Amino acid sequence: MTRITVHNDSLQIEIEGLHRLWAFKRRLTIPLAHLQQVSGNPEGIRRPPIGWSVGFWAPGLIVAGTFCSRGRREFWDIRHPTKAIIIDLVNDRYTRLVLEVDAPRFVVDMINEARRRTSSS
Incomplete structure (x- = not known):
């Protein structure tokens, strides 16, 4: 599970609980200018890219970490x-x-609102 906040011009993503261990990360900071699209579309979620990974993937249970394949890093x-x-x-x-x-x-709306405020400044 993650907790997402907007601070200044960046997205602060805190990895919570045991997910920190599985994902090998505690937090991510992403500039709002780097966001291309934000959606709450569970249908768009299939599986992480197959290639090299640093994390944990148990199909049907949890996917946590960095997954890379064919020039994509997710x-x-x-x-x-x-x-x-x-x-x-x-x-x-x-x-x-x-x-x-x-x-x-709520989180998708919050992020999109922050992007609108940043782009209109």
């Missing part, structure tokens, strides 16, 4: 796909983030 932290959001990125070390949050619709 960070995943989900147990319940229905609570997941997808963040597509540009000009960043990651191409996509797939994150479980408590209130997906």
Whole structure:
């Protein structure tokens, strides 16, 4: 599970609980300018890229960590796909983030509002 906040012009993503161990990460900081698209579309979640990875993947139970294949680097932290959001990125070390949050619709709206405020400044 992750906790997402917006601070200044960046997205702060805190990995919570034991997920830190499985994902080998405590936090991510992503500039809002790197966000291309944010959605709460669980249908878009299939599986992490098959290639090399640093993390843990038990199909049907949990996906947590960095997964890479064919030039894509994705960070995943989900147990319940229905609570997941997808963040597509540009000009960043990651191409996509797939994150479980408590209130997906609220978090997507919060991020998109922060992006609008930043782009209109």
